[in-house]
Amino acid sequence: xxxxxxxxxxxxxxxxxxxxxxxxxxxxxxxxxxxxxxxxxxxxxxxxxxxxxxxxxxxxxxxxxxxxxxxxxxxxxxxxxxxxxxxxxxxxxxxxxxxxxxxxxxxxxxxxxxxxxxxxxxxxxxxx
Numbered sequence: 001x002x003x004x005x006x007x008x009x010x011x012x013x014x015x016x017x018x019x020x021x022x023x024x025x026x027x028x029x030x031x032x033x034x035x036x037x038x039x040x041x042x043x044x045x046x047x048x049x050x051x052x053x054x055x056x057x058x059x060x061x062x063x064x065x066x067x068x069x070x071x072x073x074x075x076x077x078x079x080x081x082x083x084x085x086x087x088x089x090x091x092x093x094x095x096x097x098x099x100x101x102x103x104x105x106x107x108x109x110x111x112x113x114x115x116x117x118x119x120x121x122x123x124x125x126x127x128x
Contacts, residue, residue, distance in 0.1 A: 006030055006045075006055075015041040021078070026051035029081065033058050039065060039073040039093065046076040052101070056081035067093030067116065075100055090116045102126045 002008060009019050026049035047053040055078055057064040064080060067073040069092035076098040080087055087102060088095055099122035 006032070010039065010043065013041065013043050016043075017041075018044040018046055021045075021047045021049070021053045023049055025053050027053075029054040029056055031056055031058055032064065039067045039071050042072040044074040044076060045078055046074075047078050049077075052077070052079040054079045054081050054103075063087060063089040065089075065095075067091065067095050069093060069116075072096070074098060079103065090118060092116045094119065096121060097124045098122050100124055104128055 006019075013019060026047070030053065032055070055064055064082070064087050065073065065075075066089040072094040074096040076096075077100060079101045081103045087104075094117045096119040098120075102125070104126055
């Protein structure tokens with residue numbers, strides 16, 4: 001939460017904006033606590049650096065990101081860590097996964113797609 005956080009950047013982003021992760025975040029993990037990052041507009045989250053940026057939600061009952069109806073979310077070169085049961089909830093939106101790794105957990109890691117679309121571009125891997 002707060003100035004400079006991913007949540008704040010998502011809230012301030014305009015429809016169609018690209019959120020580029022800063023170079024000093026390469027190799028770091030961004031933690032979301034409890035509530036997912038709600039995507040209520042068309043937005044791209046992008047890492048343009050050779051080292052990955054990791055996203056994780058530490059709230060056990062919530063997905064990492066939640067794409068809301070009619071919106072498009074693109075995750076480009078951002079690794080997703082799944083300590084919870086849900087990685088992404090796609091609620092009638094469109095989610096594009098591009099050049100990233102999904103690190104699943106030992107229990108159940110799933111993406112919930114309640115309608116909408118998922119698009120895979122480039123090299124996307126699911127790792128245990």
